[in-house]
Amino acid sequence: MSTPSPEPPEPLTVVPGGIRLTVRLTPKASRNKIDSVVAEADGSSVLKVAVTTVPEDGKANAAMIALLAKAWKIAKSSITITSGATDRRKTLFIQGDSDDLRRRIAASTAREA
Secondary structure, eight states, rough: OOOEEEOOSSEEETTEEEEOOOOOEEEOOSSEEEEEEEEEESSEEEEEEEEOOOOTTHHHHHHHHHHHHHTTTOOOOOOOOEEEESSSSSEEEEEEEEEHHHHHHHHOOBOOO
């Protein structure tokens, strides 16, 4: 009998004042969408997000923040990119109640096996 492999860690961490979320952004996609939580090669997890905007002058980052804010019904100003602004993999800080934010994020995503 084989034991199931452990789940990768969640892409979000509760921090004072909100949550920290790891995202993998795909710019120039065919459509804007919040995809799923997937495991990375290093064993961590990320939330896959795609936007149709090109990755120049921060336009893709702004489109990602607008997409997430609209989907989760939160203010765009409550989402800050804390690292990876010019990288596909980004760390976001989302200000607010961590339990409420967790529910909103979980409702819009699915874990990919």
